[in-house]
Amino acid sequence: MKANIHPIYHDDCEVTCACGNKFTTGSTLAKIDVEVCSKCHPFFTGQLKFVDIKGRIDKFKEKQAKGVTYKAAKAVKVADKKKKKDESKN
Numbered sequence: 722m723k724a725n726i727h728p729i730y731h732d733d734c735e736v737t738c739a740c741g742n743k744f745t746t747g748s749t750l751a752k753i754d755v756e757v758c759s760k761c762h763p764f765f766t767g768q769l770k771f772v773d774i775k776g777r778i779d780k781f782k783e784k785q786a787k788g789v790t791y792k793a794a795k796a797v798k799v800a801d802k803k804k805k806k807d808e809s810k811n
Contacts, residue, residue: 734748738758759765 728749730747730749731751732747734746734750734753735743736746736753736755736758737743738761739754739756740758740761742758742760744758
């Protein structure tokens with residue numbers, strides 16, 4: 722194996738969150754700045770909320786409804802085409 726190709730590992734890496742929380746961990750970086758941590762993330766604090774800023778959930782539901790109506794219309798169209806084909810054979 723090649724010598725001296727691995728990065729330096731810091732056992733005392735300081736992680737600083739935007740909320741002010743600080744803790745130490747091991748990393749190849751000496752200092753890490755993060756935006757969220759377990760002290761301020763909604764999943765860990767129990768304040769999880771679904772924020773629908775741009776109507777994404779409604780938009781998704783509309784797409785799903787269009788898909789169902791499209792499949793139903795296509796099934797009717799295929800059935801009519803098959804019926805006409807059977808009638809033309811007789």
